[in-house]
Amino acid sequence: MRNLGAAVAAFALAAAAVGAHKGGSDILLLAAASFLCAYAAWRSAEGSSFLKIFIAVFSTETIVLGAIRLLQTEGLWPDALAEFAPPKSTALAVAVFSILTALVARFPVVRQMTAIADLYFDQRDIGEARLWPLPNWRARESRIAIAFIVALVVINQAQVGINVRLSFFSRDWFNAIQEKDSAAFWRQLFEVFLPWAVVYITSAVIEFVLQSVLQMRWRRWLTGYFTNRWLGGHAHYRMQLRGGGADNPDQRIAEDVNHFIGWTESGLEVRGIYSYTIILISTLSTLVSFSIVLWDLSVNFTFPGTNVALPGFLLWIAILYAAIGTGVTHWVGRILSPLNFEKQHREADFRFQLARSREYSEQIALLDGEATERSSLYARFAAVVSNYFDLMHARKRLTILINGYKQVSGIIPYVLTAPFYFAGKVTLGAMTQTAEAFGTVNESMNFFINYYGSLASFKSVLDRLTSFDQAIDAANALQGAAPHIAEQAGRSLDIEGLTLGLPSGRAIVSIDRLALEPGQSTLLTGPSGSGKSTLFRALAGIWPYGSGAIRVPRGAKLMLLPQRPYVPMGTLAGAIAYPAAPGTFSREAMAEAMRAARLEAFVERLDEDDNWGQRLSGGEQQRVAVARALLARPDWLFLDEATSALDEKLEAEIYAMLAERLPGATIVSIGHRSTLEAFHRRHLAMQPGADGLARPVDHAGERA
DSSP states (O other): OHHHHHHHHHHHHHHHHHHHHHTOHHHHHHHHHHHHHHHHHHHGGGSOHHHHHHHHHHHHHHHHHHHHHHHHHTTOSOGGGGGGSOOTTHHHHHHHHHHHHHHHTTSHHHHHHHHHHHHHHHOOOEEEEOOTTSOOEEEEHHHHHHHHHHHHHHHHHHHHHHHHHHHHHHHHHHHHHHTTOHHHHHHIIIIIIHHHHHHHHHHHHHHHHHHHHHHHHHHHHHHHHHHHHHHGGGHHHHHHHHOSSSOOHHHIIIIIHHHHHOEEETTEEEOOHHHHHHHHHHHHHHHHHHHHHHHHHTTTOBOTTSOOBOTTHHHHHHHHHHHHHHHHHHHHHTTHHHHHHHHHHHHHHHHHHHHHHHHTHHHHHHTTOHHHHHHHHHHHHHHHHHHHHHHHHHHHHHHHHHHHHHHHHHHHHHHHHHHHHHTTSSOHHHHHHHHHHHHHHHHHHTHHHHTHHHHHHHHHHHHHHHHHHHHHHHHHHHGGGSOEEEEESSSSEEEEEEEEEOTTSOEEEEEEEEEEOTTOOEEEEOOTTSSHHHHHHHHTTOOOSEEEEEEEETTOOEEEEOSSOOOOSEEHHHHHHTTSOGGGSOHHHHHHHHHHTTOGGGGGGTTOEEOHHHHSOHHHHHHHHHHHHHHHOOSEEEEESTTTTSOHHHHHHHHHHHHHHOTTOEEEEEOOOGGGGGGOSEEEEEEEOTTSOEEEEESSOOOO
């Protein structure tokens, strides 16, 4: 970007020299704008990667289009290419775009937006793309995305140029109508309008395809980014422990990412960062291009009822009118963003409650709790309804303002130009073109008025994704305060100076020194709330509240079976192999593990796809976890009441089977049944001390 900035600066010097030589004020204005454009390009090297793309495009166009303008000024542009030369104001317009992009980048909300967008444009993943009829090509995904953005920006600018050209067609066409010149009428229709209309339609189709592909590639990558961040390093678990800050992560990944990118489907467009960026660029392009047209058209207009001329009179009227409308719109609609944020929160809570009711349908039915569930669901939905009507009233006020504003906007240019038309100072075509130019400029300056409601909704999406990312950072920061887990050369699992606490900050467990010897099966008992499960989670490396050291044998594999195991949706083979892929283990190995875990009735259903978490009983789910352990063959197996749903006879069979099939594994169990003591050589009891901290104490000594 610094090299590009230097190139623009060199062009600015050349433009200044030509302007001084020819005495052209427009060339000198182009030179001044180019110097500012060069500064914007130079400074952007340290800014947003996403906005850098647009500044690079505009800066390059400033040089190319500006060079054409200088050639025209010096009389060096070929006459044969006169029809293909861009409008004289185009180079100045793109220089202004670059400057405006650099200025917009300084707004906090834009920085918030680009912080998320830059994640995609800064990554170094390799992607694959295909541009028909060319073959597939591989490159960095960010470079593919940049190519898409550049193509879309150029197409959009070309469309603005076509609209400017068609505005002159409109002038000449209406003049032909006024003068009853049929030859000019048909020539303008077939030789000017139709060719440009075909080009515009073709560009719109290409734009749609490129935009759709870019949006899905972007969404796919950003969804993967947030999913990896959320599930990586147990961040999702620590976020749940912390609470607050990031409700309903499923919605933030599935919906908010989609809304951030935006999409178009079945004629329905949901605008996101790309849409708003391109719309804003198109708006700026239209604003600058038609502002120059409007200035030229109204250069000799006078104040109504006077002979006082004000250059660009209608342009100043359009600016003043749009400024007043924008200010009033923001004052009326500023409440929309917090209301939309709350809408996402309440809708997600309602969906989550519905999902929970479905997941626990059996428990609800057993307790005859349908009435309570309905009451809870109605309360959740009542919050949705309340927010809906708050939004409706806010949008109602905004709708009154916006529609009233638009109705008045349509007649202002005709009212202002009518005296000149009736006095014979302007033709019907000129009046129509002036009115269209005024309307276009005014519409461009009404960007925030026209999109205020959807921008408020988009701002709430930005806030949710930003707070979600911040919550993940906060959860990951907890890992630094967790007990330190390290490998050691010995065979025992040693704990030293360990203190464990709750998310509230209250300490519950203190262990000065504890050694768990290999091959010495151990039972851990104690009253509820004494920290038994918390200790197991610390040994597994997922509990973030505490301090001290945990040293495990080098290369040892630890596995923890909880009281309520996770059974994913999908095939039963996938549930048995979890967290490994189903193909990790042979069909025979999985069937053997299931038989050993007393799940022989399900062996023939390994390929059956179902919601097994609801199809299997609590005891069957615990035996699925046992089958996983048999396949994983850990060195240390921790059972946190992992057989509590089994009867004592089946529990005894499972423990005997584990001892037989996993002879190299050391089993450490949490349980409350006295019958468990027979399956363990050592018994530790968590006993609360006077200080309120529980400590493990050898209860009955080592068994033979």
